[in-house]
Amino acid sequence: MHTKEEIQEALSVIIKRQRDKKGISQFDLAVGSDLHRTMIEFIERRKRMPTIHSFLKIADALELSPSILMKELENELEKK
Numbered sequence: 001m002h003t004k005e006e007i008q009e010a011l012s013v014i015i016k017r018q019r020d021k022k023g024i025s026q027f028d029l030a031v032g033s034d035l036h037r038t039m040i041e042f043i044e045r046r047k048r049m050p051t052i053h054s055f056l057k058i059a060d061a062l063e064l065s066p067s068i069l070m071k072e073l074e075n076e077l078e079k080k
Helices: 004-022 026-033 037-044 052-061 066-078
Strands: none
Touching: 004 026, 004 037, 004 066, 026 037, 026 052, 037 052, 052 066
16 A cells, blocks of 8 residues: 555656646646646645545546546556
């Protein structure tokens, strides 16, 4: 079982990676997901863990299915 910190770190890495891949800013992701820009920043800086609702909104804004985002999370955690 992974710790909350490990999950939070892996999630921050994949969200930033996907955002960079799409070529969008934190602000653009915030607008697309209807979350505050500081929330996106805090998630990427490992200061906040997104709720499941926020996770789903972020996946939608990144134009990814939640299952793909979860699979990436699993893959990132396997590296630990």
